[in-house]
Amino acid sequence: MLRLSRLTDYAVVALVRLGRAEAVETSPGIAAAIGLPEPTVAKVLKALACSGLVVSQRGAHGGYRLSRPLHAISVAEVILAIDGPIALASCVDGAAGCESQSLCPVAGRWDPVNDAIREALTGITLADMEEAAVPRAFRLPAELSAATAGE
Amino acid sequence: MLRLSRLTDYAVVALVRLGRAEAVETSPGIAAAIGLPEPTVAKVLKALACSGLVVSQRGAHGGYRLSRPLHAISVAEVILAIDGPIALASCVDGAAGCESQSLCPVAGRWDPVNDAIREALTGITLADMEEAAVPRAFRLPAELSAATAGE
DNA sequence: TCAATCAGTACCGTTCTGGTCCACAATTGG
DNA sequence: CCAATTGTGGACCAGAACGGTACTGATTGA
Numbered sequence: 337m338l339r340l341s342r343l344t345d346y347a348v349v350a351l352v353r354l355g356r357a358e359a360v361e362t363s364p365g366i367a368a369a370i371g372l373p374e375p376t377v378a379k380v381l382k383a384l385a386c387s388g389l390v391v392s393q394r395g396a397h398g399g400y401r402l403s404r405p406l407h408a409i410s411v412a413e414v415i416l417a418i419d420g421p422i423a424l425a426s427c428v429d430g431a432a433g434c435e436s437q438s439l440c441p442v443a444g445r446w447d448p449v450n451d452a453i454r455e456a457l458t459g460i461t462l463a464d465m466e467e468a469a470v471p472r473a474f475r476l477p478a479e480l481s482a483a484t485a486g487e
Numbered sequence: 488m489l490r491l492s493r494l495t496d497y498a499v500v501a502l503v504r505l506g507r508a509e510a511v512e513t514s515p516g517i518a519a520a521i522g523l524p525e526p527t528v529a530k531v532l533k534a535l536a537c538s539g540l541v542v543s544q545r546g547a548h549g550g551y552r553l554s555r556p557l558h559a560i561s562v563a564e565v566i567l568a569i570d571g572p573i574a575l576a577s578c579v580d581g582a583a584g585c586e587s588q589s590l591c592p593v594a595g596r597w598d599p600v601n602d603a604i605r606e607a608l609t610g611i612t613l614a615d616m617e618e619a620a621v622p623r624a625f626r627l628p629a630e631l632s633a634a635t636a637g638e
Numbered sequence: 639t640c641a642a643t644c645a646g647t648a649c650c651g652t653t654c655t656g657g658t659c660c661a662c663a664a665t666t667g668g
Numbered sequence: 669c670c671a672a673t674t675g676t677g678g679a680c681c682a683g684a685a686c687g688g689t690a691c692t693g694a695t696t697g698a
Contacts, residue, residue, distance in 0.1 A: 338489070338491060338566060338570055338573050338574065338604070339490070340489060340597075341685095341686070341687085342686080342687070343686085343687075345597070362642090362643070362644090363643085363644080364643095373688070373689085375688065375689055375690080376687075376688060376689085378644080378645095379687090379688085379689095381644090382644080382645065382646080385644085385645090386645095392643095392644060392645085393643085393644085393696085394642095394643060394644045394645085394694080394695045394696055395641095395642070395643060395644080395694095395695050395696020395697055396640095396641065396642045396643065396695095396696060396697045396698070397642075397643085397696085397697065397698090398642075398643050398644065398695085398696070398697090399643075399644085400644090411600055415489060419489055422489050423489065445616045445617075446491075446496070446616075448611060448615060448616070449562055449607075449608065449611055449616070452607035452608070452610065452611060453489070453604055453607055453608070455607070456600075456603035456604055456606070456607045457600065457603070457604070459603065460599060460600055460603060464599060465596045465597070465599070465600070466596075490685095492655070492656085493655080493656070494655085494656075513673090513674070513675090514674085514675075515674090524657070524658085526657065526658055526659075527656075527657060527658085529675080529676095530656090530657085530658095532675085533675080533676070533677080536675085536676090537676095543674090543675060543676090544665085544674085544675085545663080545664045545665055545666095545673095545674060545675050545676085546664055546665020546666050546667095546672095546673070546674060546675080547664095547665060547666040547667065547672065547673040547674065548665085548666065548667090548673080548674085549664085549665070549666085549673075549674050549675065550674075550675085551675090
């Protein structure tokens with residue numbers, strides 16, 4: 337299913353949440369706000385801080401805040417922070433670990449595919465996702481039908 | 488890592504192989520040709536046959552052949568056949584299984600991302616991958632260094 | 639100095655993937 | 669008409685990865 341780790345989903349939610357916050361927010365606070373277990377949220381935030389997407393402030397009255405506005409953060413960056421490099425196959429780029437390399441007729445040839453995906457993901461920012469993230473209950477029936485028609 | 492199942496990789500290899508074959512090929516034959524265990528290849532071919540990408544012929548002197556030329560098969564179709572629907576998150580489209588839907592501020596909003604990926608993958612055919620799949624032993628050192636420099 | 643908060647690590651249970659095997663159906667060829 | 673060949677479908681198992689949790693330490697502010 338070309339799955340993305342669930343943690344990345346959490347990361348997007350947390351980042352959007354932070355984008356709306358005015359001051360720093362603690363990880364328990366964010367966890368409560370988005371309805372997720374606190375340790376998990378903390379783990380996600382740590383990874384995001386490690387990648388520089390959020391800035392952490394330690395000590396009392398500390399917490400997290402965005403390092404950049406939402407429209408300056410691409411989905412690709414979030415995935416990179418949580419899931420690691422964006423690549424579809426284990427056999428990627430110059431990966432020399434493939435034992436059947438001599439037989440494999442497409443040796444590492446997922447590269448164009450990976451590039452295409454990277455490009456697609458870089459073009460979408462969190463602001464785009466936030467904009468489309470109006471709760472369904474608040475959307476007009478016309479919006480809903482228009483959205484489903486496009487799928 | 489935004490992983491794709493290894494079976495999909497196998498599927499591409501097998502399909503490219505079939506694209507070069509002149510007659511039908513048996514699954515043991517393909518397995519031997521691409522250096523993969525036979526039962527695994529058989530499983531992949533079954534899935535591909537189920538999706539109509541290859542045509543199976545039962546009985547003695549049976550085997551598999553492509554239903555369409557390589558340039559008419561997109562990577563997206565192969566992924567769809569092996570891995571199922573192309574979607575990044577478990578929380579997709581109208582998926583109503585999300586228990587924290589009321590809290591989730593991006594409820595199902597991976598849709599634009601999924602669409603972008605689907606589009607990118609649909610634009611790449613197996614012929615594109617085959618073309619780029621010149622065995623490394625046959626490539627000039629200049630090509631190899633140029634390829635690695637791009638990473 | 640103490641409390642609040644992030645940082646890092648280590649661990650466990652569940653789930654999924656990859657891989658194997660077996661019984662059955664279909665087709666060909668003698 | 670029979671037997672050999674080949675795909676079909678399902679069940680099954682081991683290993684790894686993921687999600688989630690707990691614990692200890694470091695840092696900051698009151």
